[in-house]
Amino acid sequence: MSMNNITPWKKMEIIRHKNRPTIRDYLPMIFEDFYEMHGDRLYGDDGAIIGGIGRLRGMPVTIIAEVKGRDLNENKQSNFAMPHPEGYRKALRLAKQAEKFKRPVICFIDTPGAFCGIEAEKRGQGEAIARNLFEFMTLKTPVVSVVLGEGGSGGALALGVCDELGMLSNSIYSVISPRGFASILWKDASREKEACNIMKITAEDLTELQICDAIIEESEGGAHNDPMMTAENIEEFLVKTLKEKMQIDIDVLLNQRYTKFRKIGEFEESAAAEE
Amino acid sequence: MLEDLFNVVTTRFNSVVKDDKDKKESKSTVDIPKDLFFKCPRCSSVVVSEDLDNNLGVCPDCGYHSRISAVRRLAMVADKESFIEYDKDMISKNPIDFPEYEEKQAKLREQTGLKDAVITGECTIRGRKCVIGIMDSRYMMASMGSVVGEKLTRAFEKATEKRLPIVLFTASGGARMQEGMVSLMQMAKTSGAAARHSEAGLLYITVMTDPTTGGVTASFASLGDIIIAEPKVLIGFAGRRVIEGTIKQRLPEDFQSAEFLLEHGFVDMIVDRKSMRKTLSHLISLHTDNVEVKDR
Numbered sequence A: 001m002s003m004n005n006i007t008p009w010k011k012m013e014i015i016r017h018k019n020r021p022t023i024r025d026y027l028p029m030i031f032e033d034f035y036e037m038h039g040d041r042l043y044g045d046d047g048a049i050i051g052g053i054g055r056l057r058g059m060p061v062t063i064i065a066e067v068k069g070r071d072l073n074e075n076k077q078s079n080f081a082m083p084h085p086e087g088y089r090k091a092l093r094l095a096k097q098a099e100k101f102k103r104p105v106i107c108f109i110d111t112p113g114a115f116c117g118i119e120a121e122k123r124g125q126g127e128a129i130a131r132n133l134f135e136f137m138t139l140k141t142p143v144v145s146v147v148l149g150e151g152g153s154g155g156a157l158a159l160g161v162c163d164e165l166g167m168l169s170n171s172i173y174s175v176i177s178p179r180g181f182a183s184i185l186w187k188d189a190s191r192e193k194e195a196c197n198i199m200k201i202t203a204e205d206l207t208e209l210q211i212c213d214a215i216i217e218e219s220e221g222g223a224h225n226d227p228m229m230t231a232e233n234i235e236e237f238l239v240k241t242l243k244e245k246m247q248i249d250i251d252v253l254l255n256q257r258y259t260k261f262r263k264i265g266e267f268e269e270s271a272a273a274e275e
Numbered sequence B: 001m002l003e004d005l006f007n008v009v010t011t012r013f014n015s016v017v018k019d020d021k022d023k024k025e026s027k028s029t030v031d032i033p034k035d036l037f038f039k040c041p042r043c044s045s046v047v048v049s050e051d052l053d054n055n056l057g058v059c060p061d062c063g064y065h066s067r068i069s070a071v072r073r074l075a076m077v078a079d080k081e082s083f084i085e086y087d088k089d090m091i092s093k094n095p096i097d098f099p100e101y102e103e104k105q106a107k108l109r110e111q112t113g114l115k116d117a118v119i120t121g122e123c124t125i126r127g128r129k130c131v132i133g134i135m136d137s138r139y140m141m142a143s144m145g146s147v148v149g150e151k152l153t154r155a156f157e158k159a160t161e162k163r164l165p166i167v168l169f170t171a172s173g174g175a176r177m178q179e180g181m182v183s184l185m186q187m188a189k190t191s192g193a194a195a196r197h198s199e200a201g202l203l204y205i206t207v208m209t210d211p212t213t214g215g216v217t218a219s220f221a222s223l224g225d226i227i228i229a230e231p232k233v234l235i236g237f238a239g240r241r242v243i244e245g246t247i248k249q250r251l252p253e254d255f256q257s258a259e260f261l262l263e264h265g266f267v268d269m270i271v272d273r274k275s276m277r278k279t280l281s282h283l284i285s286l287h288t289d290n291v292e293v294k295d296r
């Protein structure tokens, strides 16, 4: 079942559907014995990112996820999935713990972006994201990330330095929201739809740009139509990927992870100018 | 809900942008040509441009360290004729086929004499050898796209290979949106290169200059072993207007200043321009010179 004929804008509508499943729906469908762990041990506990330990088909794994709310109350708790620095620092703490106990790390990305506010700046939002990029790049255990809905900018990338990136077939991953893109580059937020269609933010586009490694099919018409089936596809992807990554010598894996990001960039060098 | 929130942010954002523009336009009819005078964004003092220039680009009234070109910066820091440039002919492609991106760049190249927003290479600073990278805000507000990402990554890799310290002068409006997701990935790429340099036990010094924001703050700029900032410069993750739009109140003047970051623990020291060369050379020598205790 190919999703290629769905426009980026249509995908945006699907991921904004009010019944779009969140990690809270998927967790019990994919994992067993999940224990949530709280706090960054430095400042507090961020409701926008949940983390913990569970089993994936019997194997202990560390799970780190950005949480969208399904109603206003949940959204208050999770700050509309916009993490503060303590959320990223909790993620890093749990990832380091996974490294110690030789468990793989599974990250779920689902955020409009890192929170923009006074407190977030005071506590070093930039530093928190940067530190995750730095530490995850050399984390000595396999890391797999999955974009569930919206992958918004640096706030998404902070959980996106991985050995393999999977994207749900309607999910998007972008440097800025299409609305932000239109308002900053064209000074016209109403051109959101046009921006969405040229930004190359779908799983297919990002596969072409070698950023996305695997497209995980959602149920027909969007994951909300059959969350269980979508969960099964996510589980299949995780099991298959982790089986493969767990076999690879860690130094080789780290080189592959470095290269995965190292090779991204489109530039040219004129040989003629060399002296 | 979220959409509403963003609506508020962007509407507010647009109105503020518009206000500023109006202000500028109305002012410019009163003001004398701006290349002759410099209006300090911190204290609003109006300074004769030549005087500012003779004062190393520092506002004589409040000490704000204004934006200067990468070439001038290099001359202030590196030993004469010690600089060997890396990758000087690298130019960007157009990964998402953004309309008029090539044209815009061609024009900027002509205006600035730069090929993109960073120059990299190696030099000596008072005899101490290091790899150096200097960003230049005149080129698309030194946003990070493929070229900035690749040149900085190569600079880290060269420094790792040659076992040299690296000094980066950061300035940036953030990720280069015109390159879409390819620009976001440069954050991971540069941070990864910084991590490898760090694992090799080598020194990385960041010097944050005006403005260091967005995806650059959220990647290599915040990862130095030692983080220096110039006085009064703007450093932050989110744009001031975006935050004001979110919280619907004005932010204090010193918010996201170098001093604000020092107070909150994200900068090691604030160093002014005239002391920068000496400070850098001392810090490098503290990490590279003979480490044995001397007998009297």
Ligand SMILES: [Zn+2]
Pocket: B040, B041, B042, B043, B044, B045, B059, B060, B061, B062, B063, B064
């Ligand atoms: Zn001033």
